[in-house]
Amino acid sequence: MYLDNSATTQVSEEVFEEMKPYFxxxxxxxxxxYKIGRESKKALDQARQRVADAINAKPEEIIFTGGGSESDNLAIKGIAFKFLNQGKHIITTEFEHPAVKETLAYLESLDFKVTYLPVYENGIIKVEDLKEAITDDTILxxxxxxxxxxxxxxxxxxIGEIAREKGIIFHTDAVQTFGKIEVDVEKLNVNLLSLSSHKINGPKGVGALYIKKGTRVIPLIHGGGQERGIRAGTENVAGIVGxxxxxxxxxxQLxxxxxKLSAIRDELIEKVLGTIPESYVNGDMEQRLPNLVNFRFKAIEGESLILLLDAQGYQASTGSACSSNKLEASPVLTALGLxxxxxxxxxxxxxxxxSDAFDxxxxxxxLAGAVSRLREMSPLWNQ
Amino acid sequence: MYLDNSATTQVSEEVFEEMKPYFxxxxxxxxxxYKIGRESKKALDQARQRVADAINAKPEEIIFTGGGSESDNLAIKGIAFKFLNQGKHIITTEFEHPAVKETLAYLESLDFKVTYLPVYENGIIKVEDLKEAITDDTILxxxxxxxxxxxxxxxxxxIGEIAREKGIIFHTDAVQTFGKIEVDVEKLNVNLLSLSSHKINGPKGVGALYIKKGTRVIPLIHGGGQERGIRAGTENVAGIVGxxxxxxxxxxQLxxxxxKLSAIRDELIEKVLGTIPESYVNGDMEQRLPNLVNFRFKAIEGESLILLLDAQGYQASTGSACSSNKLEASPVLTALGLxxxxxxxxxxxxxxxxSDAFDxxxxxxxLAGAVSRLREMSPLWNQ
Amino acid sequence: MDYSEKVMDHFANPRNCRKMEDANGVGTVGNPTCGDLMTIYIKVNDDDVIEDISFQTFGCGAAIATSSMITEIAVGKTVEEALKISRNDVAEELDGLPPVKMHCSNLAADGLQAAIENYRENNQ
Ligand SMILES: Cc1ncc(COP(=O)(O)O)c(C=O)c1O
Ligand SMILES: Cc1ncc(COP(=O)(O)O)c(C=O)c1O
Ligand code: FES
Ligand code: FES
Incomplete structure (x- = not known):
């Protein structure tokens, strides 16, 4: 049972069928x-319309990229370099995805100033903090x-309303929300919005950046005139179609x-908290995705839990240092003040x-068995 | 009959079969x-080994990208931004691909200085010109x-030997040569070399940059630690496998x-020049790719020729302004001084x-029929 | 490039494509350096009616199709009427042109005007 759909998803049969002819x-x-080129162009146009429709945008506001990370980089560097001489202050949160966080760290090395808003224990920023952080120098x-x-x-x-009032460009990374909850660029008041295909049963290596009409960015990949000159390179037609x-x-099916998913999630939360002592849910209980839950178990280490679960046929993930190649505890969970x-x-x-078949x-x-086995081994567990 | 394989190629059945399971x-x-993740990792490793073997590199010197254009951008901006405070002079030719040309134009807007070496009528630079262009400020x-x-x-x-002697980093775009003639990074003396998959019967939207051990670049896409921290983003596993x-x-099969291809090409050249009056071959007759030939016919315009050929079942391309969306005559052919x-x-x-079946x-x-039809219509043809 | 069927038809089977030896108005527009050159020939009769019209064009598919189309539109019209043929008329008769190719229809209308001007100069 694969329980790591926030990491990546399976390409669905319907999607793969649609892609196949384009190889x-x-x-x-x-x-x-000539004809075979025009057919590819038509397929691109149709895909662009579909992406646009899904987020209530116009097709010409969709730029296809090589994935969510590229979309984030294009949005952030694209604005930073566009406004190079007009302001150098950017506001973000303490717990962005590395594609945003590392991009900002790079910009800091080029003398940009970045304010990291706290996300508190519930993992949500306070709008008041944002208001206070805005300066005349804020560009993004x-x-x-x-x-x-x-x-x-x-x-x-x-946030979008505040940004609009102040005339500041606003980007959001919607890679995890898209396909899970409503993502409507008009309602969200955003200038830029990042998407990734492989999180919604599409192929890996494709993404998109929504760029509101009138918002201008410096390209990340210069070259041929593809994607209205904003993203060069022969288009990944099969991937974009998928x-x-x-x-x-x-x-x-939104x-x-x-x-369906929030019902399973709620049942899961109830049963885990009811069965396993000293277990907790990380982050806010209301403002959350329907398909994801992050648990915390006292006195055990995530990687070993994951290995035990894998041995029993469940694939899940952890924010623990020891599972990644970096050996540094999850900055997201650290930001919650845990x-x-x-x-x-x-x-x-x-x-x-x-995940219908998920029992x-x-x-x-x-899970309860695995947790107690690890706790028996743990010197931190004295109950 | 598809005769535009320099634009893109068909994914071969063998390649597609190999990709299929990864969707x-x-x-x-x-x-x-967990296991399914490790399987993907293994597939990536194997693909990396294959790419490395094909150009006589080590697997850790291969960085997968979203295509040839991204590879060029990563190489050039990656070095330019790395050496930001050490030098601002870059040397190139007059007729690079837009992925190089436009990237350099962007760097010029950031105060880099670029020397464009002439390519003369035969489309080949003179090494003497290069030697003269090198200054203490040259970084790439x-x-x-x-x-x-x-x-x-x-x-x-x-060129590589000269660059090495002078301690200057050297990048080459081998997108068109790879798979057509030998590309051996050791023999070529390069630090960086760009590749693209869709020009060699692989899928679109995948490429690679060879980065010689010891050469350091600033990433183009910051984020997660994929590709040794040089190119973030969930890997396009299926594409990379392909x-x-x-x-x-x-x-x-090199x-x-x-x-096979150079024999067909030579026969084609001989027969075209022998049959069609006022027809010529552009560029050097010796130092050339085996699979490509660029003809020139007096008094006709390329787009109309291409449309006529398409109507007869042949797909080819032209450097004529009127075929592109830019309406600007081919800078490559212009650089030849035509x-x-x-x-x-x-x-x-x-x-x-x-192209075996190519008669x-x-x-x-x-072709001769199409050319004479267009010449009959042309006010420039008075023979 | 998505050309309409009509554009492709006029391109593949151009009407009135020839040099006219006995024309009394000839106009050439465009610039071969930019990839287009168009010559329009007209023969105007004593009633000021364009009795015969032909063209020669060096240019893209749209340039050839618009030349061909304008000869069909203009034939049988008086010089006054012919002068009113606009760029849009040509494009419309061809069921539209791709946006980057709209200037090719300018070329045809300009070519016809140049031929008429030349005719008037010849007959002053
Ligand atoms: C010489 C050269 N460099 C770079 C590219 C760009 O490659 P891609 O289309 O994969 O971005 C191409 C082909 O388009 C090319 O011919
Ligand atoms: C919130 C968020 N942003 C960006 C990304 C990066 O997307 P991709 O892997 O397509 O580059 C991911 C997933 O990895 C993500 O979860
Ligand atoms: S305990 Fe082994 S990596 Fe942390
Ligand atoms: S003649 Fe140049 S675009 Fe039509």
């Missing part, structure tokens, strides 16, 4: 004049929509999936629409 | 710990291996294809290994 048959370069606010580790959702609409289809399916020891005992479960009782039993 | 089955994120030489419009090949080995397979096949009018009468034919006589007959 060995309809392989034309969309920039070419970049605040993620849904957090990838704990699933909390920021008040994007409100992404378009995945967007269409995700939009159509409500149905929301209901005791560093507790940060290591986290487990992220993220569901997919196809919560069976899983909670396995 | 709906082996969909794990290579950064994850970027000169393409094979030109994408006329197929001429630059003396990369020699690229790896395409590299393996291209290397295995000599065989070289022989009369601007002649630039418009160009036709690029690029073959693929699967040269039949094609030349069609």
């Amino acid at each position: 060995t048959e309809e392989f034309g370069n969309p920039s070419t004049l 606010i970049t605040i993620m929509h849904g957090n990838n580790e704990i699933g909390t959702i920021q008040p994007i609409e409100e 992404f378009g289809k995945a967007c269409e399916l995700a939009s159509e 409500e149905e999936h929301h209901e 005791d560093p020891v507790d940060v290591h005992g986290s487990l992220r479960i993220s569901l997919a629409p196809e 919560v009782d069976e899983f909670v039993e396995t | 709906t089955e082996e969909f794990g994120n290579p950064s994850t710990l 030489i970027t000169i393409m291996h094979g030109n994408n419009e006329i197929g001429t090949i630059q003396p990369i080995e020699e 690229f790896g397979k395409a590299c393996e096949l291209a290397s295995e 000599e065989e294809h070289h022989e 009369d601007p009018v002649d630039v418009h009468g160009s036709l690029r034919i690029s073959l693929a290994p699967e 040269v006589d039949e094609f030349v007959e069609t």
